[in-house]
Amino acid sequence: MRSVFRAFILMGAILIFGLSVTSVYGMKAAQSDDVTAGGRLYDKWFAALNVPAPEGNHPIWERQTSNTRSGAETWRCAECHGWDYKGSAGAYAAGSHFTGFPGVITLADDLSAEEIVGHLQGSKDPSHDFSAYLDESSMKQLAAFLKDGLLDADAFIDPVTLRVRDANLKNGEKLYSSVCAACHGTDGKTIVFRSEGVDEYLGTIAARDPYRFLHRTRFGVAGTSMPIGRDMGWSNRDGADVLGYVQANFVTGAEQAQVGNAGAGSASAAPVGEPAGGVAGGILTGIAAALGTLGVSAFFLLGFVALGFVVVWVFRRRK
Numbered sequence: 001m002r003s004v005f006r007a008f009i010l011m012g013a014i015l016i017f018g019l020s021v022t023s024v025y026g027m028k029a030a031q032s033d034d035v036t037a038g039g040r041l042y043d044k045w046f047a048a049l050n051v052p053a054p055e056g057n058h059p060i061w062e063r064q065t066s067n068t069r070s071g072a073e074t075w076r077c078a079e080c081h082g083w084d085y086k087g088s089a090g091a092y093a094a095g096s097h098f099t100g101f102p103g104v105i106t107l108a109d110d111l112s113a114e115e116i117v118g119h120l121q122g123s124k125d126p127s128h129d130f131s132a133y134l135d136e137s138s139m140k141q142l143a144a145f146l147k148d149g150l151l152d153a154d155a156f157i158d159p160v161t162l163r164v165r166d167a168n169l170k171n172g173e174k175l176y177s178s179v180c181a182a183c184h185g186t187d188g189k190t191i192v193f194r195s196e197g198v199d200e201y202l203g204t205i206a207a208r209d210p211y212r213f214l215h216r217t218r219f220g221v222a223g224t225s226m227p228i229g230r231d232m233g234w235s236n237r238d239g240a241d242v243l244g245y246v247q248a249n250f251v252t253g254a255e256q257a258q259v260g261n262a263g264a265g266s267a268s269a270a271p272v273g274e275p276a277g278g279v280a281g282g283i284l285t286g287i288a289a290a291l292g293t294l295g296v297s298a299f300f301l302l303g304f305v306a307l308g309f310v311v312v313w314v315f316r317r318r319k
Ligand code: HEC
Pocket: 042, 045, 058, 059, 060, 061, 074, 075, 076, 077, 078, 080, 081, 101, 102, 104, 107, 108, 111, 116, 119, 120, 124, 125, 128, 130, 142, 146
């Protein structure tokens, strides 16, 4: 009986040791390989390189009028070519991100890495020349990402419901709680994102823009210390499982779909099965919260006044 018990303890110890070694190793491996580095450049190259964004709009931006963003955003590969890498043939086929610009997923297959670097130097279109901002090694990393880091989003995400297909929620939960919860909290609300003036949480982003979520789970967020799925050895399926777990369990706020509209950009972008009265509910919650805060302040104020009276009263009596 005791030896069985000891064996259990030993096995437990070995397991914990093994897990900690792999997780430390996983974090260390963050010296990104070219594909990962390219994925981060694709997200926001000026944040990844820690340089200021260029002034004004990208020169190609004036070829369209439908996407009304301006400045730094217009210089991001992802803003023109999409988080699903399909440009106007994917999630950006409509909605506020629509530009009509092409995706990179089919082209990147046909082009060699050298041709992609050439295109980033303006060989095909002088306006698509990034050589004033990106050196050759960054361009090679982008080419490596475009050649080997893309995925066909439709294999993981249903483009109509924006939900992950066949998510393994157990696997998603395991990965989320072992890595992501430390910063984002067990409900995904610890870090609050401001997106176009609206407060967002992990759950609302997972529902509204699952493609961006998946890209960032695979490659981290350029310019932050968020762990990089790819460097931890996660497969694309692992990333999708985490996304599916977040979609299924966290507050997704159906009302956000109308406000932000970044995902599919069509009416079908509203996540299925969410309550419709989200906006009214949100307003009521807001009012309730405001009243609550007022109540608490009033309580404290009264407390202070009462304390003041007591002090004055005590001093008066002493005289
Ligand atoms: C302002 C919008 C815009 C931005 C930003 C942008 N592209 Fe493009 N890209 C285009 C357009 C439009 C095309 C179609 C061909 C052309 O006119 O250049 C294109 C084409 C491409 C192609 C295909 C080349 C070919 O043979 O047709 C690749 C690869 C590419 N872009 C990669 C990138 C990468 C990597 C970045 C980020 C460093 C990026 N693009 C940033 C608009 C943009």
